[in-house]
Amino acid sequence: MTTPRTVPGKILLIFYGFFGCAGAILFFNLFLERIITFLAFILRTIHEREVRRKGIGNSPNTSSNKDSNSLDEVSLDDWKPSVYWVMLILLVGAIIVACSASAMYHPVEGWTYFEAIYFCFVAFATIGFGDYVVSQKATYDYVYFYRFGNFVFIVIGCCFIYSLFNVTSIVIKQFLNWLLQKMNRRCTFGTLKCNASAAAAGRRNAITPGYLQRKHNGKEGVDVDFDSDSSFRRNSGELISMRDFLQANKISVAMMQKQLWETSQRGMGYNYSSTSGFQGGVGPLAILNKKLGQDDA
Structure with a gap:
């Protein structure tokens, strides 16, 4: 476990940690915005298919088809994705990432599967107790692939858990x-x-x-x-x-x-022509943009 020991190293860590944590929060917010946009697009597509299927089944003639289409458009305009469905999908995604990472940590680190799951939650939630730490052995088989996989799982897991925490709140x-x-x-x-x-x-x-x-x-x-x-x-x-x-x-x-x-x-596409930079649509970034007057939407 690498830690700074000298005074210049600790001072460097303070500045690096300040800007690094701010950049990490920005990255998590942007991931939250993108994943919510994607899930909202998928849920809206499913809802459109359901509405069209029910409208076609209940309309025997052309005039009723026109009425049902107009009603469908009104219902689609008033429809909003459910927060509960978004939370469920994020929960399933976080469980899949945690189980996949635990399948890697279990044989490599010699932990039980429950200990690997526990480490995934503590690491993904950025709690960091330090009771279980990876890469502490002297030698590993395929050490570079293991370190790369560890990095990928931790980044993706942190993004999913951060998004899940925001929606759960x-x-x-x-x-x-x-x-x-x-x-x-x-x-x-x-x-x-x-x-x-x-x-x-x-x-x-x-x-x-x-x-x-x-x-x-x-x-x-x-x-x-x-x-x-x-x-x-x-x-x-x-x-x-x-x-x-x-x-x-x-x-x-x-x-x-x-x-x-x-x-x-908006679907999967964003119109950034009217914006001057990163504009978070969902989550804490959107709240900051609205409070600080940065959101033009």
Whole structure:
């Protein structure tokens, strides 16, 4: 395991690591953009075939064919690739790469197959515990081919795991939004139930003075119960703020869906004539471009 020992070597590592890690993140983002574009194109092609097959089967005459074609175009325009399918495909790709790499590490390094799988996840996720390290033996058979294969597997595995982590984060946020909505509904139901019980008991609102309640509609002796309405108005601000919070959390999910739809519309080709450099379409690079005003799309 090569590590710097001198002060100039450590200083060089700091600068090299800074720009090297930044370049690696850019490379992973560009890989994420390309693989998402490819998957969106494939999923859109499959969806188009399904829509056309169903449209032809349900249209016996020419007029109905025209109507079905127009409906198909509208449905294709509104269609967006599913994040769950993209996550599943990336997961399958990461498993295939990890299993292929483990098949190489298992006999060469003398590890068990589970240890090789464990090393692949730790290395591909850039965790790097260091408990399992490759190329530590004195001699290897076909050492140059082994080192080249090790390099290829680690690069491809890191790209797949990085893309999988980004897409999985969107799915986790969707689950958290769903959980917050469930909690919000329960809290709303409990609040309305408490208000109903308070109204049934005829308790006076602690905020509204009694003489103001009795003066309602110009009648001094009529005692009007404002408890349920005033409590609802007091709680309405909290409920609206919770809805705004949930809506704000959905922005990133909608952004991911919108980016998937845009990439599926563009297909495999990108129009870089209007851009001045690298413009990430999906993932953290797209978020940075939108926040910094670099994305013209």
